[in-house]
Amino acid sequence: MDWETFFRxxxxxxxxxxxxxxxxxxxxVFGEVYKAKRTSIGKLYAIKFLRLQxxxxxxxxxxxxxxxxxxxxxxxxxxxxxxxxxxxCGIPYIVMGYAGDETLxxxxxxxDMSVERVIPLIRQVIRGVKxxxxxxxxxxxxxxxxxFIRGDVARVGDYGLxxxxxxxxxxxxxxxxxxxxMAPEMLRRxxxxxxxxxxxxVILFEMLVGDVPFKGDTEWEILKRHETETPLIPDVxxxxxxxxxxxxxxxxxxxxxxxAGAMLAAFEAAVVGDLAQASQxxxxxTPPPTPRVLPPGRSxxxxxxxxxxxxxxxxxxxxxxxRAEVQDVLGKVxxxxxxxxxxxxxNFRAAQRPRNPSKIVAGSGPRREGEAGAPGxxxxxxxxxxxxxxxxxxxxxxxxAGLGYLFLLPFTLLSWALRNAVQVVMVAAVIAALCACxxxxxxxxxx
Numbered sequence: 001m002d003w004e005t006f007f008r009x010x011x012x013x014x015x016x017x018x019x020x021x022x023x024x025x026x027x028x029v030f031g032e033v034y035k036a037k038r039t040s041i042g043k044l045y046a047i048k049f050l051r052l053q054x055x056x057x058x059x060x061x062x063x064x065x066x067x068x069x070x071x072x073x074x075x076x077x078x079x080x081x082x083x084x085x086x087x088x089c090g091i092p093y094i095v096m097g098y099a100g101d102e103t104l105x106x107x108x109x110x111x112d113m114s115v116e117r118v119i120p121l122i123r124q125v126i127r128g129v130k131x132x133x134x135x136x137x138x139x140x141x142x143x144x145x146x147x148f149i150r151g152d153v154a155r156v157g158d159y160g161l162x163x164x165x166x167x168x169x170x171x172x173x174x175x176x177x178x179x180x181x182m183a184p185e186m187l188r189r190x191x192x193x194x195x196x197x198x199x200x201x202v203i204l205f206e207m208l209v210g211d212v213p214f215k216g217d218t219e220w221e222i223l224k225r226h227e228t229e230t231p232l233i234p235d236v237x238x239x240x241x242x243x244x245x246x247x248x249x250x251x252x253x254x255x256x257x258x259x260a261g262a263m264l265a266a267f268e269a270a271v272v273g274d275l276a277q278a279s280q281x282x283x284x285x286t287p288p289p290t291p292r293v294l295p296p297g298r299s300x301x302x303x304x305x306x307x308x309x310x311x312x313x314x315x316x317x318x319x320x321x322x323r324a325e326v327q328d329v330l331g332k333v334x335x336x337x338x339x340x341x342x343x344x345x346x347n348f349r350a351a352q353r354p355r356n357p358s359k360i361v362a363g364s365g366p367r368r369e370g371e372a373g374a375p376g377x378x379x380x381x382x383x384x385x386x387x388x389x390x391x392x393x394x395x396x397x398x399x400x401a402g403l404g405y406l407f408l409l410p411f412t413l414l415s416w417a418l419r420n421a422v423q424v425v426m427v428a429a430v431i432a433a434l435c436a437c438x439x440x441x442x443x444x445x446x447x
Contacts, residue, residue, distance in 0.1 A: 002089040006049070014039065016047060016088055016095075025101070026145070027051075033158075035098065044098040045083060048158065049091050068094060071159070074135050078128030080148060080157030099148035099155045108144055108206060115238075118207045119271060121147075121154050126200060126267060128156035130260035133193050140191060142199035143181045144206065179219040180212045184227035184251050194253040197263050201248025208237055213249070227251065239277065240270035 013020050019036040026033050031051040037044055068085040075081070084095035104121070107113070125147055132139060139146075139159045146158040183198035185191050206212050213231035216222040231249050233242050244266055250256045257263040 003051075003091070006089045006091055010034070016086070016093065019045065019047065019095070021047065036095075046080070046096045046098050046157075047093050048096065049088075049093045051091075070135070071137065074131055074137065076128055076131035077153070078124045078155055079131055079159070080155045096157060099157060100150040102149045104144035104147035104149060104154070104203070104207075107149055108210075112210050113207055115208070118204070120152065121149070122200075122204050122207060123264070123267065124154040125156055125203065126260055126264045128154070129196055129200060130264055132156070132159055133196070133259040133261060138191070138193055139196050139199075140186075141178060142196055142203065143178045144203060145178075147203070179222040179226075180214070182223060182226060183253070184223075185253055187223045187227055192253070193259040194256045196260060197248055197256045198250075198253075200260070200263065201245055204241075205231065205233070205245055205249070208241070208245075209234060238274040240274040244270040 009015055010021050015021060016036065018039055020039055022035045022037060024032065025035050025046060031049045033046055033048045035044060036047045068082055071082040080099045081097035082094060083097060086093055086095075104125075129139060129142065137159060139156070141158060142156070146156060148155045148157050181199045181202045183191055183195040186195060202212060214222055214225040214229065216225060231245075233245055235242075237245070247256060247266070248263065257266060
């Protein structure tokens, strides 16, 4: 294999017949992976060039690659498709469908994953491996870097170098996977479908816990820990998934699920069991939700205003600006109404005061006992209510005051109606402003 010539010329058009290599995607145990474009149609692919540490295995690997026709028959939505195979500069390669640049490894590096995110992803991964096992193909190098994520779809890749299994259940005699995800029997360079089950269990463990179960300073130390130590599964993981992981990570292959098909069935049962247990626990232990009591002075409209304000913060209109404008208008209306009321009060007080008290005379009529001129008795003032004074031939001040009240009554009613109208207008303006803010906020959130 002439790697020097490869690195010198791999960017040349048609270095790989029919393809143009664009850039390197990554490298693994078995070789280098590059993104390439088919010259004829411009479609993207991934090409894996095999790097063999033992040149004596070259002929055996080439014979295995000749079986890529069998791999290409495996068509599954959770598998990266195998498109072609060949050899250049003495280096065998496999052409695969391009599944994107994001992998489960990069997703795990972003931080912890929720169970709601883990379950659908690992379900798809198991389904992809199940399709391989149904075609007697064992992956032997399952790890997060070989699980490609595009949106909500997970695809298992890099299975083109898996040892093609025969009906006689031949076991692995070459190559090995990544130590963090390798089954204990791989230390003796022997494995089968149950080795993939173990690797899937390690992947699920890392997705739930955030780290692999075993680490070490050397590959040998890691492998020995896989062989001798029992992984500690945190209690925060649900009971069903804990039991499922325990069986996947069994040291003895006989205690594990026979293949990914059996593993998938057990996984679905564990998830359903956990959901049922959580639902039952929730119905017994969780009290019914209590109605929310609003604090004093806070109405439902205020809650709507608060929510609309949060949406308006994303839009083009400021709720605070709208409120300020409404308050300004209301202040002007209140000021005008107050001036009208004060003017009416001044007019009313002026009407109560007599213009010329000296012109007030007693009314005519017969004198009564106790009035001025009655003989033999002291004069007694008549009650004010009985006096009907006349001013310049018109009715007295009290009469005019009553008329003033009647005159002021329409203005009072008008003021009351105006205040209520202002309140109605205010509420309508605020509701209209809130609706506009909610609309603009939702529009901005959607865009």
